[in-house]
Amino acid sequence: MSRQSLAARTGDRIAVSLAYGVIGLGLAFLAIPLAITCLMAFDARTYLGPLPPPALSLHWFERLVSQADILTSLRTSLILAVLTTVLSVTVGTAAAVGLARGNFPGKAALTSAFLSPLIVPPVVIGFGLLLFLSKAGITNGMARLLLGHVIVTLPYCIRTSLASLLGSDQRLTEAAMVLGATERQAFWTITLPLMRTGVVTGAIFAFAISIDDVSISLFLSDPSATTLPVTLVSNMRAAFDLTIAAAAVVLIAVTALLIVVLDRVVGFDTVVGQGLFRS
Amino acid sequence: MTKAKRQPVAISIPDRRDAALTLGPALLVFAFGFLSPLINLAIESLKEFTPGRVGSVENAAATVQNYYELANQAFASVLMTTFWIGGVAAIIGQLVAFPLAYFIVRRISPRMRALTLGFLITLVLSSVLIKTYAIELTFGSVGIFRPLLLTLGFSPNSREYINIVVTAGLVHSIIPVATLTLIGAMQSIDPRLLDAAQSLGAPGWKAHLSITLPLSFPALISSTLVSLTFAISAFVIPMVLGRGRVLFISNVIYTRFSDIANYPSGAAISLVMLAAALAVVAVITFAQAWKVSR
Numbered sequence: 001m002s003r004q005s006l007a008a009r010t011g012d013r014i015a016v017s018l019a020y021g022v023i024g025l026g027l028a029f030l031a032i033p034l035a036i037t038c039l040m041a042f043d044a045r046t047y048l049g050p051l052p053p054p055a056l057s058l059h060w061f062e063r064l065v066s067q068a069d070i071l072t073s074l075r076t077s078l079i080l081a082v083l084t085t086v087l088s089v090t091v092g093t094a095a096a097v098g099l100a101r102g103n104f105p106g107k108a109a110l111t112s113a114f115l116s117p118l119i120v121p122p123v124v125i126g127f128g129l130l131l132f133l134s135k136a137g138i139t140n141g142m143a144r145l146l147l148g149h150v151i152v153t154l155p156y157c158i159r160t161s162l163a164s165l166l167g168s169d170q171r172l173t174e175a176a177m178v179l180g181a182t183e184r185q186a187f188w189t190i191t192l193p194l195m196r197t198g199v200v201t202g203a204i205f206a207f208a209i210s211i212d213d214v215s216i217s218l219f220l221s222d223p224s225a226t227t228l229p230v231t232l233v234s235n236m237r238a239a240f241d242l243t244i245a246a247a248a249v250v251l252i253a254v255t256a257l258l259i260v261v262l263d264r265v266v267g268f269d270t271v272v273g274q275g276l277f278r279s
Numbered sequence: 280m281t282k283a284k285r286q287p288v289a290i291s292i293p294d295r296r297d298a299a300l301t302l303g304p305a306l307l308v309f310a311f312g313f314l315s316p317l318i319n320l321a322i323e324s325l326k327e328f329t330p331g332r333v334g335s336v337e338n339a340a341a342t343v344q345n346y347y348e349l350a351n352q353a354f355a356s357v358l359m360t361t362f363w364i365g366g367v368a369a370i371i372g373q374l375v376a377f378p379l380a381y382f383i384v385r386r387i388s389p390r391m392r393a394l395t396l397g398f399l400i401t402l403v404l405s406s407v408l409i410k411t412y413a414i415e416l417t418f419g420s421v422g423i424f425r426p427l428l429l430t431l432g433f434s435p436n437s438r439e440y441i442n443i444v445v446t447a448g449l450v451h452s453i454i455p456v457a458t459l460t461l462i463g464a465m466q467s468i469d470p471r472l473l474d475a476a477q478s479l480g481a482p483g484w485k486a487h488l489s490i491t492l493p494l495s496f497p498a499l500i501s502s503t504l505v506s507l508t509f510a511i512s513a514f515v516i517p518m519v520l521g522r523g524r525v526l527f528i529s530n531v532i533y534t535r536f537s538d539i540a541n542y543p544s545g546a547a548i549s550l551v552m553l554a555a556a557l558a559v560v561a562v563i564t565f566a567q568a569w570k571v572s573r
Binding site for chain 2: 009011012014015016019022023025026029030031032033034036037040048051090094095097098102104110113114116117119120121122123124125127128129130131132133135147148150151154158204205208211212214215219229232233236237240244245248251252255256258259262263
């Protein structure tokens with residue numbers, strides 16, 4: 001018996017160290033490349049050299065902001081992300097209200113149809129939109145990009161708004177109306193505030209997805225409207241230097257800011273509960 | 280007041296006008312920005328391609344030539360690469376995500392848990408471009424570890440090494456998403472079951488094999504398949520890390536568009552890719568139905 005429990009304990013010890021080894025390696029694999037990127041962005045050398053940098057400087061950041069195409073595309077990206085977020089959240093919230101409160105046949109089918117852009121590879125959406133919009137005669141780069149971004153962010157906005165609407169107590173809205181509120185007053189003062197978490201989560205997702213997207217924007221960008229990630233990809237393929245590391249530091253900072261907002265307003269557990277897959 | 284007269288307060292959409300107002304915009308965006316392009320893609324894939332032209336000729340003859348041409352060695356090897364590397368990355372991702380998810384749910388303090396979750400969510404929401412660049416800078420052929428690689432006798436330009444770097448890029452994106460997916464399932468496993476097994480004499484590792492693993496198996500299957508869908512539709516990761524030597528299906532679509540402007544062939548490949556993605560989603564749906572029925 002004691003020999004058996006000794007064997008069991010040895011087995012446990014091996015299993016536990018194995019599991020901790022895998023976890024440690026995994027976390028290191030996730031963190032180290034990003035840490036190296038952030039460190040190298042401050043490298044004082046003018047070329048890409050081995051670790052560690054002999055001295056630190058901000059000259060890669062200076063080079064980054066001195067590039068006209070980067071600044072123009074950053075502006076395009078920010079405008080596009082704001083427009084996408086506003087449009088997606090408005091259309092998505094309205095649709096969620098319609099889906100949750102409406103009574104009509106085919107509601108379930110319509111809900112999954114609205115979510116279906118999530119399962120189509122982004123490249124297929126981008127290429128399909130390019131062909132279709134060219135045929136339809138829509139050549140404005142910004143309009144094309146906006147439509148492409150709204151298509152992929154709308155499902156997230158609908159899903160998060162719908163989830164918080166279905167999770168909130170309908171009787172509160174009923175109570176407001178029993179007490180004399182009109183349908184419209186009840187919507188603005190009760191229903192919409194109850195959907196707040198879902199709407200905010202959807203907005204953060206929409207902004208983050210829009211500002212990061214490459215797969216769709218690469219097809220829909222044109223010389224008049226190019227997004228930052230598209231410019232960065234072409235720079236990355238042309239010359240591999242550390243200006244992109246500097247851009248990465250800026251983008252990581254923006255994302256971290258979004259995450260803090262997300263945690264303060266919604267809390268991580270809500271986000272984890274809803275799942276976060278995205279391709 | 281009789282019972283029959285007690286009507287629920289009317290908070291459902293009272294008339295068609297409101298339904299049109301709430302659902303109309305989304306329907307419009309969906310029909311114009313998603314459905315029509317997909318239908319157009321299907322039509323385009325059946326058009327004859329004239330080399331030297333951008334796009335197909337108006338009223339071009341209908342043909343299945345574009346699909347027929349895909350039945351060759353080159354495209355088959357692209358399909359193979361996509362599914363092989365994608366599959367390996369999906370499985371490696373689960374091997375890390377599974378213990379990590381368990382660790383986060385059961386083994387750490389709330390403070391550390393929030394910190395780890397914040398890190399993982401930051402990774403999920405941060406640009407795929409940043410992650411790809413970070414991987415290239417660290418492990419790539421001109422990266423920081425180049426001297427180390429050469430010392431160890433690896434050629435950073437060999438096809439094998441590029442395969443490994445592309446897999447690493449995919450795994451880097453898969454681990455956070457898979458972990459967050461698995462956390463949900465782990466949270467619903469009653470920890471007392473493990474205690475019971477161990478107090479009945481099972482060693483810890485055996486208790487996990489017979490309790491934690493089976494109970495989270497359905498979630499593990501769907502997490503693997505979600506990771507696989509992500510991997511096979513990946514675009515930026517193989518484009519940057521593969522350096523033109525490792526091509527995924529999406530990279531071929533982009534080449535058809537940007538290099539030779541063969542839109543009908545690009546459309547045919549898009550439909551093949553869509554079919555592959557839908558097949559994986561069908562398996563996920565089946566796995567979830569199986570999970571519910573158990």
